Amino acid sequence: MPDFLEINELAPAELRRILSHAGQSRVRSDMNQSPLSGKSVALIFEKPSTRTRLSFEVGVRQLGGWPVVLSSAEMQMGRGESIFDTAKVLSRFVDLIMIRTFADSTLRQLAEHSDVPVINGLTDKSHPCQIMADIQTFQERRGSIEGRNVVWLGTGNNVCTSFLHAAGQMGFNLVFSGPREFHPCEDAVAFAEGKGARVVFESNPREAVSKADLIVTDAWVSMHEKAEERERIWDTLMRYQVNSDLMAAAPTNALFMHCLPAHRGEEVTSDVMDGPASVVFDEAENRLHVQKSIMCWCLDLLGD
Ligand code: CP
Numbered sequence: 689m690p691d692f693l694e695i696n697e698l699a700p701a702e703l704r705r706i707l708s709h710a711g712q713s714r715v716r717s718d719m720n721q722s723p724l725s726g727k728s729v730a731l732i733f734e735k736p737s738t739r740t741r742l743s744f745e746v747g748v749r750q751l752g753g754w755p756v757v758l759s760s761a762e763m764q765m766g767r768g769e770s771i772f773d774t775a776k777v778l779s780r781f782v783d784l785i786m787i788r789t790f791a792d793s794t795l796r797q798l799a800e801h802s803d804v805p806v807i808n809g810l811t812d813k814s815h816p817c818q819i820m821a822d823i824q825t826f827q828e829r830r831g832s833i834e835g836r837n838v839v840w841l842g843t844g845n846n847v848c849t850s851f852l853h854a855a856g857q858m859g860f861n862l863v864f865s866g867p868r869e870f871h872p873c874e875d876a877v878a879f880a881e882g883k884g885a886r887v888v889f890e891s892n893p894r895e896a897v898s899k900a901d902l903i904v905t906d907a908w909v910s911m912h913e914k915a916e917e918r919e920r921i922w923d924t925l926m927r928y929q930v931n932s933d934l935m936a937a938a939p940t941n942a943l944f945m946h947c948l949p950a951h952r953g954e955e956v957t958s959d960v961m962d963g964p965a966s967v968v969f970d971e972a973e974n975r976l977h978v979q980k981s982i983m984c985w986c987l988d989l990l991g992d
């Protein structure tokens with residue numbers, strides 16, 4: 689049974705299959721019968737969450753399964769039990785594991801040692817479920833994302849890395865506009881370019897968005913990062929704030945996305961968050977739909 693760990697490790701045809709299923713099951717209640725009936729899913733959180741927790745827990749229940757939500761602080765893992773032993777024990781109780789954790793190595797070890805599929809619910813390195821929901825949201829509004837221009841403003845973080853992976857796999861361009869010291873992961877850039885995606889670094893944010901189909905930003909300080917590093921260059925970061933002036937420099941049909949939680953007045957202003965280009969709450973809802981399809985895919989329950 690396959691894991692869902694990184695977008696760059698999955699065949700593009702499988703990504704499309706998951707997205708197509710998610711699009712259909714969003715509107716067809718007959719596809720929401722109980723494929724997870726009799727199955728349990730462990731949802732492990734080593735970091736806080738609103739959307740990931742809600743969307744996975746509600747999603748498992750809608751599919752007829754039984755979610756078991758665990759915070760690592762409540763688990764023996766939080767007191768040093770090995771990932772190997774944790775993986776083996778979890779595999780005796782559940783059919784699927786979703787984990788939100790810090791190090792990529794924790795995710796990898798869990799996947800290596802567990803006998804059931806593992807889903808990446810965010811690490812310091814990436815956030816693949818989010819980007820699947822984002823692509824679903826874009827395609828619902830604007831058709832295929834292939835060949836489109838996605839513009840990332842701010843710091844090249846874990847969410848940006850998954851966007852770069854998706855650029856390579858789904859064939860869209862990614863323009864990065866942010867301070868040099870926060871450029872995105874070089875491996876992710878190399879992956880996207882190696883697959884033929886165009887990755888452009890444009891220091892002028894107005895220039896960066898001039899041909900945008902989609903404008904994306906995220907919090908300048910992620911859960912695993914130290915605020916002090918960012919505070920040092922706060923004025924520089926403010927140049928990349930997504931505000932109505934910047935949106936006015938973009939094509940009128942450009943969409944705005946943010947994985948949330950947002951820091952209104954920092955990386956994005958409220959007029960953009962609540963404005964006509966914003967699809968941030970569709971993105972949040974689509975976590976539910978696409979993750980239901982990801983869970984079914986992991987358990988070979990997607991059908992044809
Ligand atoms: N976007 C996202 O993953 O949100 P949470 O941190 O609330 O799960």
Ligand code: NVA
Nearest residue numbers: 845906910911947948
């Ligand atoms: N980049 C953010 C995403 C939160 C969903 C973080 O890792 O904190």
